Amino acid sequence: MNFELTKGKLIGLIGANGIGKSTLLRTLNKSQKSLSGNIIINNQQLNTIPTLTLATQLSVVLTETISDTNLTVLEIVTLGRQPYTNWIGSLTQEDKEKVSYALKVVNIENLAAKKCFELSDGQLQKVMLARALAQDTDIIILDEPTTHLDLYHKVYILKLLQRLAKETQKTILFSTHEINVALSLCDELIVMKKEHTHFGTPKDLVEINAFDSLFPNDLVEFNSSTNSFSIK
Numbered sequence: 001m002n003f004e005l006t007k008g009k010l011i012g013l014i015g016a017n018g019i020g021k022s023t024l025l026r027t028l029n030k031s032q033k034s035l036s037g038n039i040i041i042n043n044q045q046l047n048t049i050p051t052l053t054l055a056t057q058l059s060v061v062l063t064e065t066i067s068d069t070n071l072t073v074l075e076i077v078t079l080g081r082q083p084y085t086n087w088i089g090s091l092t093q094e095d096k097e098k099v100s101y102a103l104k105v106v107n108i109e110n111l112a113a114k115k116c117f118e119l120s121d122g123q124l125q126k127v128m129l130a131r132a133l134a135q136d137t138d139i140i141i142l143d144e145p146t147t148h149l150d151l152y153h154k155v156y157i158l159k160l161l162q163r164l165a166k167e168t169q170k171t172i173l174f175s176t177h178e179i180n181v182a183l184s185l186c187d188e189l190i191v192m193k194k195e196h197t198h199f200g201t202p203k204d205l206v207e208i209n210a211f212d213s214l215f216p217n218d219l220v221e222f223n224s225s226t227n228s229f230s231i232k
């Protein structure tokens, strides 16, 4: 696979179960060594970027949440500022402002004092997103950020990511099984298939029939006039 992600873009990563989406995301955020190939961030090879420097360039929101922690929502979101705080971890005015902004933009200010174990899965997912926003990196990588959310909140979060990418010129990459939603909201898509990985705008990918062989064709089919999958 070969792709280049640029500023101000929301990019969706799609593909069947087990194709390697989470593995790719872990490799891109340096949690896992690549088997081969090159990953370059801002002209620098990923494997030469020190971890603390990388934490100021790239933040990660994983599927595994932190539901059993005794920390409050405010404390978890504040942890996003860790790469910037000094050795005693004291917060500057800027740190506090970034935390308040993150709570506000994800619309969870009312949960700030709650303990994380008191939250629903959907609320926890928003908290993890707020933590990444507080980290304020140019790149945000999210592994299935909308899994536990209902349809309204799925669209809410993805529209928020779309708006953040535009307004703050961040590069936001997320994996998802919500192909129909991703097709309508993403600027670009990475479509992983066994034989080939496609990269391009939804329109270009539809034109080259990139979705036709995404799944076995006995149960679902892609309809290029509605840009969505339907049950056969």
Ligand SMILES: Nc1ncnc2c1ncn2[C@@H]1O[C@H](COP(=O)(O)OP(=O)(O)OP(=O)(O)O)[C@@H](O)[C@H]1O
Binding pocket: 015, 016, 017, 018, 019, 020, 021, 022, 023, 024, 035
């Ligand atoms: N390039 C690769 N070479 C060999 N094995 C791989 C490669 N990429 C992923 N795998 C293996 O394939 C399996 C599934 O990978 P992964 O969990 O990344 O898939 P996924 O697309 O995220 O799946 P899901 O949609 O079900 O979450 C894992 O066991 C992983 O180690």
